[in-house]
Amino acid sequence: MCNYKWFRNSIGEAALVVGEVISVDKIPELRGRVFGAVMAYLGEVKKKPGGPPFVAYHNINMQALDVEASFPVLAKLPGKGDIKPTTIPGGEVATCMHTGSYESIKDTYAAFMAWVKEQGASQRAWPTSLT
Structure with missing residues (x-):
């Protein structure tokens, strides 16, 4: 179950990222490693x-x-x-909050995309999760 929200005027913002190709079960390790490395770099600068x-x-x-x-x-x-x-693009943004494991996120994503379609909108970018 999601609490859906629609933001019409999200602005773009600068970001620092580490990109990888991984399996879903590796996301917790990736988060810890990358977030730690970026925080260390931010401390340096x-x-x-x-x-x-x-x-x-x-x-x-x-x-x-x-x-x-x-x-x-x-x-x-x-x-x-x-x-x-990198730059996180701005524009129209729809959000929902997933509660549960990464393995079950596909069900939340499917329900969310159905909701977006019901709103008369379509996906223009890949999803982003805040941690």
Whole structure:
């Protein structure tokens, strides 16, 4: 069950990310490793995150998820090593909150996409989860 919300005017924001292709069961390890590395880098450059950590999904293959994980930042920063600068696109954004395991997220995603379609909208970008 989701609490659906619609934001019509989300703005784009800068972020630092680490991209990988992993299976769904590796997401908890990825989050810990990437979030720790990015926080260490932000400490080096004396900056703070601009919002909560996230994982962006670029496909829905649970055995080979193409993901980017990290934090938004308050200003564009250079990358370092595997940490790359990017921009989270702005525009219309629909949200819902998934409660449960990563293995069950596909059911929430299916229900959410049905709700988006009922609103007369369509998906223009891959989903992102805030942690």
